[in-house]
Amino acid sequence: MSLIAQLLIYGVLAAAIFSLVAVGFYLIFSIVRFFHFAHAAVFTCGAYSVFLLNARCGLPLFFAILVAVVLCSLLGCAMYLAVYRPLRRKGTSSLILLLASLGLYAVFQNLISLAFGDDTKTIRTGAVTEGMNLLGARITSIQVTIVCFSIALVVGVWIFLKRTKIGMVMRAVADDLELARVSGIDSDRIILWTFAISSALAGIAGILVAFDTDMTPTMGLNVLLMGVVAVIIGGSGSIPGVALGALFLGLAQHLGVWGISSQWQDAIAFIILLAFLLVRPEGVLGKRVTKATV
Amino acid sequence: MEYLLHILILIGIYVILSTSLNLIVGYTGLLSIAHAAFYGIGAYIAALMALKLHSPFLVNLICAIILSALFGALVGIPSLRIRDDYFVIATFAFQVITFSVLNNWVSFTGGPMGLPGIPQPVIWGLEISSPIGFLILVGIFCTLTLWVTRRIVQSPFGRVLKAVREDEVFAQAAGKNVAAYKVLVFVIGAGMAAVAGAIYAHYISFIDPTSFTVMESIFIISIVIIGGSGSLWGPVVGAVVLVVLPELLRFIGLPSAVAANLRQIIYGGLLVAFMMWRPQGFLGEYAFQGKETRE
Amino acid sequence: MSEALLKVDSLSKSFNGVHALADFSCRLQRSEILGLIGPNGAGKTTLFNIVTGFVTPERGKVSMKSNNITGLAPHRLANHGIARTFQDLRLIRQLSVLDNVLLSFRDQPGEKLGNVFFRSKKSREHEKRNCQEAIRLLAGAGIAEKAGDPAENLSYGQQKLLSLVCCLAAKAEVLLLDEPVAGIAPEMKEKILGMIRDLPAKGKSVILIEHDLDAVMQTCDRLVFMDAGSEVSEGAPQEVRNDPKVIEAYID
Numbered sequence: 001m002s003l004i005a006q007l008l009i010y011g012v013l014a015a016a017i018f019s020l021v022a023v024g025f026y027l028i029f030s031i032v033r034f035f036h037f038a039h040a041a042v043f044t045c046g047a048y049s050v051f052l053l054n055a056r057c058g059l060p061l062f063f064a065i066l067v068a069v070v071l072c073s074l075l076g077c078a079m080y081l082a083v084y085r086p087l088r089r090k091g092t093s094s095l096i097l098l099l100a101s102l103g104l105y106a107v108f109q110n111l112i113s114l115a116f117g118d119d120t121k122t123i124r125t126g127a128v129t130e131g132m133n134l135l136g137a138r139i140t141s142i143q144v145t146i147v148c149f150s151i152a153l154v155v156g157v158w159i160f161l162k163r164t165k166i167g168m169v170m171r172a173v174a175d176d177l178e179l180a181r182v183s184g185i186d187s188d189r190i191i192l193w194t195f196a197i198s199s200a201l202a203g204i205a206g207i208l209v210a211f212d213t214d215m216t217p218t219m220g221l222n223v224l225l226m227g228v229v230a231v232i233i234g235g236s237g238s239i240p241g242v243a244l245g246a247l248f249l250g251l252a253q254h255l256g257v258w259g260i261s262s263q264w265q266d267a268i269a270f271i272i273l274l275a276f277l278l279v280r281p282e283g284v285l286g287k288r289v290t291k292a293t294v
Numbered sequence: 295m296e297y298l299l300h301i302l303i304l305i306g307i308y309v310i311l312s313t314s315l316n317l318i319v320g321y322t323g324l325l326s327i328a329h330a331a332f333y334g335i336g337a338y339i340a341a342l343m344a345l346k347l348h349s350p351f352l353v354n355l356i357c358a359i360i361l362s363a364l365f366g367a368l369v370g371i372p373s374l375r376i377r378d379d380y381f382v383i384a385t386f387a388f389q390v391i392t393f394s395v396l397n398n399w400v401s402f403t404g405g406p407m408g409l410p411g412i413p414q415p416v417i418w419g420l421e422i423s424s425p426i427g428f429l430i431l432v433g434i435f436c437t438l439t440l441w442v443t444r445r446i447v448q449s450p451f452g453r454v455l456k457a458v459r460e461d462e463v464f465a466q467a468a469g470k471n472v473a474a475y476k477v478l479v480f481v482i483g484a485g486m487a488a489v490a491g492a493i494y495a496h497y498i499s500f501i502d503p504t505s506f507t508v509m510e511s512i513f514i515i516s517i518v519i520i521g522g523s524g525s526l527w528g529p530v531v532g533a534v535v536l537v538v539l540p541e542l543l544r545f546i547g548l549p550s551a552v553a554a555n556l557r558q559i560i561y562g563g564l565l566v567a568f569m570m571w572r573p574q575g576f577l578g579e580y581a582f583q584g585k586e587t588r589e
Numbered sequence: 590m591s592e593a594l595l596k597v598d599s600l601s602k603s604f605n606g607v608h609a610l611a612d613f614s615c616r617l618q619r620s621e622i623l624g625l626i627g628p629n630g631a632g633k634t635t636l637f638n639i640v641t642g643f644v645t646p647e648r649g650k651v652s653m654k655s656n657n658i659t660g661l662a663p664h665r666l667a668n669h670g671i672a673r674t675f676q677d678l679r680l681i682r683q684l685s686v687l688d689n690v691l692l693s694f695r696d697q698p699g700e701k702l703g704n705v706f707f708r709s710k711k712s713r714e715h716e717k718r719n720c721q722e723a724i725r726l727l728a729g730a731g732i733a734e735k736a737g738d739p740a741e742n743l744s745y746g747q748q749k750l751l752s753l754v755c756c757l758a759a760k761a762e763v764l765l766l767d768e769p770v771a772g773i774a775p776e777m778k779e780k781i782l783g784m785i786r787d788l789p790a791k792g793k794s795v796i797l798i799e800h801d802l803d804a805v806m807q808t809c810d811r812l813v814f815m816d817a818g819s820e821v822s823e824g825a826p827q828e829v830r831n832d833p834k835v836i837e838a839y840i841d
Contacts, residue, residue, distance in 0.1 A: 277380060277387075467664075
């Protein structure tokens with residue numbers, strides 16, 4: 001019984017992280033219409049910024065985290081301004097943007113490796129605790145924090161999109177770019193907001209993960225890919241869809257390896273992804289992604 | 295001298311890899327990040343057969359090609375149903391699944407420890423053990439790959455590929471079974487990549503999963519894009535540039551870990567730069583078109 | 590009454606709840622030019638898409654020479670003697686004019702992978718013959734000198750001409766032309782219409798979608814007026830034009 005509870009907890013934990021990354025990725029995809037893989041580097045940047053500011057520069061942890069999140073937002077916006085915007089201005093296809101984002105990821109991940117080394121770094125302080133008991137399984141306080149934060153942030157973003165003026169404009173742009181532009185919406189500003197919010201979410205996710213399991217320069221790509229899977233299986237149509245996808249993925253990964261070794265988690269995630277792409281490409285809640293016809 | 299030979303052999307291997315990927319990406323317009331998976335399958339099949347069955351190199355090579363080609367067909371099939379961007383993600387999925395299998399199926403592939411002690415290839419009684427020997431081997435297969443590719447792209451079959459690249463609907467209305475062409479091109483590309491894998495396995499005599507990751511796929515696609523997609527010699531130029539350039543770093547006396555990072559920064563940076571300023575690469579005529587996103 | 594070449598029976602198709610085609614039937618005789626007219630959204634292009642296999646109907650049947658061809662894949666139908674042009678003018682712009690025509694020939698041995706390496710002599714000879722035929726067709730259309738140019742260098746009118754030439758290369762019995770003269774200059778329009786008028790004499794049948802009524806009146810043997818997915822009127826051009834139902838539909 002407690003094994004299932006433990007796996008459930010791990011699953012929810014994974015889902016929490018995936019959803020933070022997935023929501024940001026989804027926002028950028030739905031508003032700017034391409035796959036921003038360099039989002040993985042922003043995630044990693046969050047963790048390492050805290051490391052730099054706190055462990056290396058001695059800034060108090062709280063401030064280090066704040067500054068780190070802001071830095072991540074800025075990084076995302078910088079990527080847009082320096083690379084994606086000029087490319088979009090030329091009318092290039094989303095595949096070229098995808099390739100550029102892959103290049104950006106390679107550059108930034110390796111910059112982090114160069115600056116900090118490939119070995120594991122930590123921002124955790126204090127002893128590794130056993131954690132509390134929940135339904136016969138163990139969960140640490142940081143893990144509880146992760147889940148609570150994620151829920152709060154995802155709900156927060158959802159409300160932001162539904163209630164605030166900027167949020168509504170973002171949804172308008174996501175629904176119909178042409179119409180939005182024709183109605184005089186400054187798409188540049190909206191896109192910057194999108195990158196800022198998404199990158200902040202990614203940075204926070206990176207920091208949270210670092211508090212739970214330390215950091216390495218390559219930590220981002222895998223999490224991002226899981227986020228992508230979550231977006232696709234949840235249905236690229238809405239935030240609840242993405243969150244649902246993340247939950248399903250987290251649970252499937254952890255419960256699915258019950259009986260098989262946990263190393264197969266990635267493979268399972270991607271087999272699920274392929275299944276969805278082939279059988280139900282629009283995901284659980286979303287819109288069609290199949291080939292355009294005449 | 296031996297170092298120079300080593301570089302040339304590497305260039306040769308990457309010419310085979312990039313030329314085969316160019317058929318898929320450059321000529322048919324199907325962006326795929328799964329090529330390192332085909333490369334890896336080729337390497338592992340050849341290595342495993344050499345190690346466990348002690349079968350001749352050419353037999354191993356043929357098996358590696360066939361198995362990789364079959365996997366290529368598998369990867370190609372989703373392209374029939376899924377739109378471009380999502381198809382790229384599907385290729386990512388195949389790449390990661392393959393890596394996972396190579397890394398975790400320890401009893402078969404040796405897992406993270408890899409396969410050491412791969413014997414030298416013996417072709418018709420001739421053992422290939424010296425760098426010169428490998429260079430000749432690579433050279434022969436390079437030439438073969440380029441020749442096969444040239445035949446294909448200059449034929450009516452190749453013309454259909456280029457049509458599929460730009461407008462599948464037109465191709466279908468012209469009576470072309472687009473689905474078959476897409477799967478076939480993956481089969482050919484995967485088969486060719488397996489050759490590179492087999493040669494690599496024997497040359498380095500040790501393989502592990504870390505040579506066949508997503509980053510490797512990104513490297514190969516960078517070669518194709520930077521060299522010039524949709525052109526015959528583009529991948530050759532790309533392979534030369536992207537193999538040689540980072541090697542020059544060694545001469546500045548940087549520690550190898552740093553050099554490895556810098557290498558990735560170089561090709562990542564070049565990829566971004568070319569996307570921004572010359573998406574058709576050095577020699578290419580085709581830059582990804584299709585759906586546009588105007589601001 | 591001779592057996593119709595192409596028959597469409599009770600086709601129905603909706604998109605998102607809107608009826609693109611509602612129980613639509615129609616016949617195409619041999620060596621006939623049938624004009625399909627009607628307001629936008631009447632279902633004309635949907636009909637073409639169903640006949641050429643790009644869209645599957647919910648109900649109904651398409652048959653050619655008494656063979657049921659409903660729901661077959663587009664490329665198979667294209668090899669069944671049907672060729673089409675597209676409303677948004679599809680061509681392979683990166684390839685040369687000649688390549689576009691060569692692409693349109695059916696049953697090319699060189700397109701089979703095996704023949705690229707084995708039996709290549711046969712492929713080469715076939716290709717050579719196709720090449721000569723392609724040049725002949727382009728010359729007939731007056732654009733042979735552009736053969737080597739990329740298709741994107743042609744003017745809009747020349748591109749429309751090229752897409753018609755591609756249909757001819759297909760040696761199809763049935764040509765479905767979707768607005769072949771829309772948006773082009775009068776001279777080119779006349780040239781294309783002239784080529785279309787010559788087709789019945791060569792044993793070909795045409796279904797023509799056009800909004801230009803004068804063009805339709807001059808070129809077609811028979812007209813079908815469609816609105817909201819159904820046939821409103823059918824008959825000789827003058828009859829249909831003067832049909833009160835047609836006039837009413839236009840005013841609406």
